[in-house]
Amino acid sequence: MRHGPDGASAEYRFGPFVLSPARRALLQAGEPVRLGSRAMDILVALVEQAGEIVGKDALMRRVWPSAVVEEGALRVHMTALRKALGEGQSGARFITNVPMRGYCLVVPVVRLAARPETQGPALQDAAQEPSALPAPLTRVIGRDEAIAAVCGALAERRLVTLVGPGGMGKTTVALAAADRLRAQQADGVRFVDLGALADGSLIPSALATALGVPLRTEDPFRDLLAWLANRRLLVVLDNCEHLVADAARFVEMLLAGARQVQVLATSREPLRARGEWVQRLGSLQTPPPDEGLDYAQSLAYPAFELFVERAAASLDGISFGDADAAAITSACRRLDGMPLAIELVAAQVGFFGLAGLLEKLDDHLSLPTLGLRTALPRHQTLRATLEWSHQLLAAPEQRVLRRLSVFRDRFSLQAAERVAQSDEQSVARAVMGLVHKSLVVADASDDGVHYRLLETTRSYARELLQADNDHADIGRRHCLYCLAAVATAAAELDTLLPRRWRDRHGRLVDDMRAALAWAFGAHGDAHLGARLVAESPALWFGLWLVKEYQGRLALALERLPPQDSGGTLEMQLSLEFAQATVALRGGAPEALQALERSLEIARALASPGDELRALWVRYGTRLLRGEYAGALDDTEAYGQAAQRAADPQLAYIHHRMRAVCLHFLGQQVPAQQHAEQALHPLAEAVRYTRGNGYQFEHRPASLTHLARILWLRGRPDEAMRLAQEAVEAAKAVDHALSLAYALAFAACPVALWCGNAVAASAYVEELDECSREHGLVFWQSWPRVYRAAMQVQAGAPPPFDPEQAGLQVGQIDVLATLHVDLVGPTVLRRAAHDLVRWCAPEVRRAQAMRALAAGELSRARAAEMLSAAIALAAGQGALAWELRARTTVLELDLCRDAACVRAELAELLGRVQGGAGTADVRRARALLGRLVAR
Numbered sequence: 001m002r003h004g005p006d007g008a009s010a011e012y013r014f015g016p017f018v019l020s021p022a023r024r025a026l027l028q029a030g031e032p033v034r035l036g037s038r039a040m041d042i043l044v045a046l047v048e049q050a051g052e053i054v055g056k057d058a059l060m061r062r063v064w065p066s067a068v069v070e071e072g073a074l075r076v077h078m079t080a081l082r083k084a085l086g087e088g089q090s091g092a093r094f095i096t097n098v099p100m101r102g103y104c105l106v107v108p109v110v111r112l113a114a115r116p117e118t119q120g121p122a123l124q125d126a127a128q129e130p131s132a133l134p135a136p137l138t139r140v141i142g143r144d145e146a147i148a149a150v151c152g153a154l155a156e157r158r159l160v161t162l163v164g165p166g167g168m169g170k171t172t173v174a175l176a177a178a179d180r181l182r183a184q185q186a187d188g189v190r191f192v193d194l195g196a197l198a199d200g201s202l203i204p205s206a207l208a209t210a211l212g213v214p215l216r217t218e219d220p221f222r223d224l225l226a227w228l229a230n231r232r233l234l235v236v237l238d239n240c241e242h243l244v245a246d247a248a249r250f251v252e253m254l255l256a257g258a259r260q261v262q263v264l265a266t267s268r269e270p271l272r273a274r275g276e277w278v279q280r281l282g283s284l285q286t287p288p289p290d291e292g293l294d295y296a297q298s299l300a301y302p303a304f305e306l307f308v309e310r311a312a313a314s315l316d317g318i319s320f321g322d323a324d325a326a327a328i329t330s331a332c333r334r335l336d337g338m339p340l341a342i343e344l345v346a347a348q349v350g351f352f353g354l355a356g357l358l359e360k361l362d363d364h365l366s367l368p369t370l371g372l373r374t375a376l377p378r379h380q381t382l383r384a385t386l387e388w389s390h391q392l393l394a395a396p397e398q399r400v401l402r403r404l405s406v407f408r409d410r411f412s413l414q415a416a417e418r419v420a421q422s423d424e425q426s427v428a429r430a431v432m433g434l435v436h437k438s439l440v441v442a443d444a445s446d447d448g449v450h451y452r453l454l455e456t457t458r459s460y461a462r463e464l465l466q467a468d469n470d471h472a473d474i475g476r477r478h479c480l481y482c483l484a485a486v487a488t489a490a491a492e493l494d495t496l497l498p499r500r501w502r503d504r505h506g507r508l509v510d511d512m513r514a515a516l517a518w519a520f521g522a523h524g525d526a527h528l529g530a531r532l533v534a535e536s537p538a539l540w541f542g543l544w545l546v547k548e549y550q551g552r553l554a555l556a557l558e559r560l561p562p563q564d565s566g567g568t569l570e571m572q573l574s575l576e577f578a579q580a581t582v583a584l585r586g587g588a589p590e591a592l593q594a595l596e597r598s599l600e601i602a603r604a605l606a607s608p609g610d611e612l613r614a615l616w617v618r619y620g621t622r623l624l625r626g627e628y629a630g631a632l633d634d635t636e637a638y639g640q641a642a643q644r645a646a647d648p649q650l651a652y653i654h655h656r657m658r659a660v661c662l663h664f665l666g667q668q669v670p671a672q673q674h675a676e677q678a679l680h681p682l683a684e685a686v687r688y689t690r691g692n693g694y695q696f697e698h699r700p701a702s703l704t705h706l707a708r709i710l711w712l713r714g715r716p717d718e719a720m721r722l723a724q725e726a727v728e729a730a731k732a733v734d735h736a737l738s739l740a741y742a743l744a745f746a747a748c749p750v751a752l753w754c755g756n757a758v759a760a761s762a763y764v765e766e767l768d769e770c771s772r773e774h775g776l777v778f779w780q781s782w783p784r785v786y787r788a789a790m791q792v793q794a795g796a797p798p799p800f801d802p803e804q805a806g807l808q809v810g811q812i813d814v815l816a817t818l819h820v821d822l823v824g825p826t827v828l829r830r831a832a833h834d835l836v837r838w839c840a841p842e843v844r845r846a847q848a849m850r851a852l853a854a855g856e857l858s859r860a861r862a863a864e865m866l867s868a869a870i871a872l873a874a875g876q877g878a879l880a881w882e883l884r885a886r887t888t889v890l891e892l893d894l895c896r897d898a899a900c901v902r903a904e905l906a907e908l909l910g911r912v913q914g915g916a917g918t919a920d921v922r923r924a925r926a927l928l929g930r931l932v933a934r
Helices: 005-009 037-048 056-063 071-085 144-156 170-184 200-211 220-228 241-257 302-314 322-334 339-346 349-364 377-391 395-404 413-419 427-436 455-467 471-491 498-505 508-519 526-534 537-542 546-558 568-585 589-604 608-624 628-645 648-664 668-678 681-685 698-712 716-732 736-754 757-773 778-793 809-816 825-832 837-853 859-876 879-891 898-911 919-933
Strands: 012-014 017-020 025-028 095-098 102-105 159-163 189-193 233-238 261-267 276-280 441-445 448-452
Touching: 017 037, 037 056, 037 071, 037 102, 056 071, 056 102, 071 095, 071 757, 095 757, 144 159, 144 170, 144 261, 144 276, 159 170, 170 189, 170 233, 170 261, 189 200, 200 220, 200 233, 200 241, 220 241, 233 241, 241 261, 302 322, 302 339, 302 349, 322 339, 322 349, 339 349, 339 377, 377 455, 395 413, 395 427, 395 455, 413 427, 413 448, 413 471, 455 471, 471 498, 471 508, 471 526, 471 537, 498 537, 508 526, 508 537, 526 546, 526 568, 537 546, 537 568, 546 568, 568 589, 568 608, 568 778, 589 608, 608 628, 608 648, 628 648, 648 668, 648 698, 648 837, 668 698, 698 716, 698 736, 698 879, 716 736, 716 757, 736 757, 736 778, 757 778, 778 809, 809 825, 809 837, 825 837, 837 859, 837 879, 859 879, 879 898, 879 919, 898 919
Parallel strands: 159 261, 159 276, 189 233, 233 261
Antiparallel strands: 012 017, 017 025, 095 102, 441 448
């Protein structure tokens, strides 16, 4: 939503706020909101372009027009703005960060100026948002009354279902009615075509995609309701008939949970949902028979008008007159005034002429009257129309049309030739004939020309295919086509920009779903289906449909044929299942079970490449579970397998693995050495791909742990720099999982360890946005961990008990390093059993402080525990923990020789490189200053 030149003098309302750019004032419930000048400039820029992404560079030029500033300054003021708006309170969300692009104000904005009615909804303008409403391609004829009836029904009811046979024009009427009602919906209108869905459980995901709602949890419906809770909009659900029961349940729950949402559905039968108002759509009115109407009089009837217009569109130069009126009227009546049937027949006038069309209708098409229709009259009427159109095709065209019905979305000519190969004539010639006869639609785009079948045509042709003897062979060909297509998608994952990759390959998912439904069906091929699942991680991970992929992996393993048990296919499926599970739920037990099976098979098959993948994933899973010694065992086994594989790039991955393990095992000096080796210039060749199993990009992952190690080694400024570099490296390749990893394991904790609350808050917000936008369920728990730590550091009590919050042990471990009040029994027990060495000195320091404060420990015993913590930290090379422990000894006056301890602390501070502004260094220096002044 862009405002005109006078936009600066207007006022704008969004949520509970009113913004006056001219007065540079922000009001909430009439009261001014305190906002710095830079934050005000940012807000004005975002409001002026509400619903659009404003680039970071553009924002910085707007806010600092005469100065060059770092992006960190923008993040600081953006954090202040979000805080002033109360983001995060009661789920409030006003500004979203779009990685690698900028920021966007995502709430509806109303301009309080002279022309509020000219402003569209704050959701993206329909011209820019494909799922808002598809643009009409032809003029709507004869449906004014039906459109008005739908609008009237929606004025009083929340659920209206437009019911009629296929081809009656339900979608056309629904879109026209929705367009009329658009201005009455504060948050706009959204259109969802369910025709491509074969599984009703995917309806919430389809609507979420149309709305642009990020799937933040494992339950898309819950995410959907949370997003729709306070929005007023109209949802058009098109083509519900094949999922009618699921659609009914979904709509009932949607309307119960989102009180301001309305639904307009189209279906061949009523949904039979609570509160449903059924609006039936009848045929177009045709001229009455035997009344001798001339051409001009007949044009007043919409069926006649539609026939003439579509015939003219199919053949340049065609014209009709009074002599043709009777024949056109007869054709329209025989076609029951059904728009699709009229369009199909009218398109053939150029081939047969009007007299020839009527003859074909007499000879080859039986049109049952209203009184003779069976239990499915409207279906039979459409079937009759489509059967007639099918009879007009040459035999090769008929065969190709039936075979093309396996495609659930658009397809290329090459794909058609692969699946629908015919011996009698080329598939290309048949497809061109089908396009000319309006049975296949051709769409031109930047990717070339693609083809698709209308849903009604596809359904009819699919029924014919099921009766063919070769339908199983066509299903198999379609599966093989999907195998080749996912291989292409995987190959292009590193050569195309992510958005471009998704645009090119995202549509494949509907064909994949159809192919897998056939493969695991009664007459399918479970082996081929399992191959398709095992070889398609690039598609599912690339579209972040990880939850769905995990389910398909589980089904493939369950249906795996006996001959594939213990072979390469089971190994691949088990490994991909483990990776999907780790991405969703971290170190879940079922991930480890799948990994054990995958590793067992890889070793039995003597497959070093697969053994390497399995070892790497098991290593990562054990790290997330806090099983650091076991992860080191996997690292050593990986190193041995890497030597056998003779791939020099694997050595850098091995260095990274050793660095991580040694870091968590408290061996910071060798950990630093391996981390630096992992970042050797030659390691730049190590790239992540979905198929190789290494999940995170190598460079940002290596920088992540080097940043942690350097902080422990007493180099906090360099640690902060590397943490930011890890974040930027992940953004540079637009890889969400690597970005979440860098934020959760480096940027957030290092900022908090340094006492940089502003940077920490910005990083936590970025982690929250990244994990929710991409549905990274496991990573969504990390912002909660860090926000709890920030609250406690600010003086508030812990917002939850870490022992009862369902956290994984790695999260409990890091919490213990962020505040003494967050040290719980689990980490104390792990430290006592030498299971959490990397932070053991800090845990012991916190344990001594808390026990001494509670009177549970003598001062002598506390001094002993702190001395042990100091010795342990020194032995690990962890100057940061040693600094904290020595400072605590002096603060609590637990030393016998204060002068000696002061000297040791001063010497230690001298070894810390930089960090003058960090909390621990400031605290130690201030303490020394006070002691010297005594």
